[in-house]
Amino acid sequence: QLTLNGQPVGPVEVPDDLAMIDYLHEHQNLTGSRLGCGQGICHACVVIVDHPDGTSEEVRTCITGAHYFEGKTVRTIEGHAQVDEAGNLTLNPIQQKFVDLFAFQCSYCAPGFVNAATVLVESAQRQPLKQSEVEQHIETSLGHHICRCTGYVRYYEATRTVLNDLGLVKEG
Template identity: 60%
Template sequence: MVGRINFTASINGQQVGPLDLPEDLMMVELLQEYLNLTGTRLSCGQGVCSACAIIVDDPDGGSRTVPACITGVAWLNGKTVRTIEGIAGRDDQGNPVLSPVQQAFLEHFSFQCSYCTPGFVNAATVLVERLERAPIPVEDVEDAILKALDPHICRCTGYVRYYQAVRDVILSTPGLTIGTVAAAERPA
């Protein structure tokens, strides 16, 4: 007999719950089966491929990704969560406006099948937000991108276009880096 849990959370800015849930429910199942947020992709189910990465916001500022397939609602109860559905903004008419990371992925043709893309978007978003709080020297950007995206597996395009897109966003957004990029390296 599995116990029950009284679950509440902020998901994409919306208050969710209280919901009476099985205490061993994994977050990806809550998102897909209970809340119809199907953008978070279940792939390996073992926390290895990061396709299901979602963002958890720290109340003290800061954010991190966790794999929704192996992170239980028991851990996320009471927390503030963002999924791929919550990344784009809205214009005055309520139309979606892609985030700089999402826009860069499109412009760089970063993905084909897109199955891994929500995870890459969330990881890159967390990275950009971290650099907003704590800029890093330009020469460290590639290492930072590698570290942030390394846990994410893509089986279509390889990784170069994802990496280039994130590099583009970071180097062209004021305030994320310290120092200057050599002219030859500056993205077009």
């Protein structure tokens, strides 16, 4: 039982050894989280776990069992964009800036990068970043994600732009 993209799910029985990525793909038809390395190295599979205190973190779903998420609030890449009553889609600021700046090539890694940048932006909304520390925060947040197309410069640029556009960077 968990909250998935704002909706309660379960309780549902799943095998003890079921990886969360398999649960998302096979039981929830949410295929945006990508299975890359299967060893927790590339981070293409990450989802966001939201904590009751308002903080959030990335969790790799290829190496984390579905049972770990029991009672947790989880956001997948599919949970970021909003659809209004007329069916119009509005991307979150990170997604939109990634599109605007053509930040991805094949896009296989994009869900992981979007989730990582989203966690960073939300953290900065609680505690704005010092200008002198922005690059280090971006590197810490996105640096462990692997992009085989080497789109890092554009991912970093898009994240930096969103932080600045939202006024989340202060002098210092």
